[in-house]
Amino acid sequence: MKNFIIQSKYKNFLIILFWIIIWEIFALIINQEIYLPSPISTFQSLYKLLFSQDTYITILYSTYRTLFGFFISCILGIIFGYFCGINKYLFDLFNPLVSVIRTIPVMSIIIIAIIWFKDTNVPIFVAFLMCFPIIWTNTIYGIKETDIKLLQMCKVYNISKIHIVKSVYFYSALPYIKSGMLSALGISWKVTSAAEVLSLPKYSIGSHLYDSKVYLEIPDLFAWTLIILFLSILFEKTLKLLFKMGDSND
Incomplete structure (x- = not known):
């Protein structure tokens, strides 16, 4: 081993x-480094960034925006997903809205959000709106995959609906919810960075990406991209580890 x-x-x-x-x-x-910098120049830029205090402040703020939008989407996605999964009328009501959100281009949502919100709240809103359909859909799929025989047994023994939702539907939907959360977390980093590039909030990775493009500092652009990649992988692995710890405790 x-x-x-x-x-x-x-x-x-x-x-x-x-x-x-x-x-x-x-x-x-x-x-021509203006088109594609070498790995050496990129890692040199990354090395400089890692020894700058401003870099860590920027990472902290961008991480906050990403995770805040992600957590809101998880909470509301699971709650609404549960209700829509067990109630056909609610599903029919919310499904068109979620389908519209899912199909709207990310750039359109970012531009609309810039009009509606402060620059620092734009990435949070965009992350939430892009992740919510994933969590909502996965929660509903998980509930619909609940074993019918198990539900019939609950009906025979007159088990209350609250206990069915807490015990039966919850454990049926849990693997789907976990899968949805992992997918949504990866997407949230991408859309948050894209929203930051357009809204340019103070202390954001997106604003540094924008400045790198404007001033043609392409090695810096690649270095910040590597930081986003590292953060995305780090938090995805952390979430997987938390899921494993939760499974072992069960």
Whole structure:
């Protein structure tokens, strides 16, 4: 088992190294950092950013906006998903609205949000609106996949609806909710960064991305992109770890 873990780590390292080499080859071929900076210049920019206090303040604010929008979408998505999953009339009422939200282009939502909210609240609203349909849909799917025989047994033994919702529907929908949360978390980082680029709130990764583009500091642009990638992976792995801890406690 130990050897397998070591081999897996080496494998992941070699895969990352392979793509960095491919990146370096393309950078050498293009030979213009304004289009594609080399890995060396990108990591040099990243190194400078990591030794700047402003970088960590920026990461803190962007993380707050991302997670706040994500958590609101989880809470409301699960609550509304439960009610819509067990009540067909509520589902028919909310389904068109959620379908519209799901199909609206992200850029349209960002522009509308800029008109409606302060610049610092725009990313939160956009993250919420993009993640909510995922959580809502997964919750409903989980409830609809509840074992019919189990529900029939509950009916025979006159188990109250509250206990059915808490015990039967909850555990049926839980794997779907977890899957939806993981998907939504990854999307929330993308849409929050996009919203920050347009709304330009103070202390935001998006504003640094925008400045890098305006001043043609492309290595910085790539460095901030790597930071977003790292944060997304970090929080996704943290969420998976929390799910595993919760499963082990059960």
